[in-house]
Amino acid sequence: MDLDSLLYQYFGTDDLSQASSAAKEAGIDRMQVDLGLETDPAKRFALWSLLYMLGQAPDLDVTFKDEAERDAARNLMDLIASTEAR
Known part of the structure; x- marks a missing residue:
């Protein structure tokens, strides 16, 4: 799973700044559901990250x-x- 694919899958864009607040909220909700259902450790880690x-x-x-x-x-x-500390 690469970041651009995840962003597009859940937010409809690979540029999160272009997603509306509603799209962000819906995408996060879907990601949280998918995280709970995912059994592949690498995919779970990518979603959690x-x-x-x-x-x-x-x-x-x-x-x-x-x-x-x-x-x-x-x-x-x-x-x-x-x-972030820099």
Whole structure:
């Protein structure tokens, strides 16, 4: 799953700034549903990552049952936080 494909799939555009508020809300809702239904770990991580960047990700313990997946998510969170601190 690449970012442009996810954005287009859920928001109808690969440029999120072009999506209306209603489209963003609907896209986030659909992503959260799909995250709950997805069984492929890589796809779940991609969906969770985008939701995290949009400020709408569920808690790690709810999303990832595997400790390695939670650690990978924490690493992503730390990486994003380190770029925001600059």
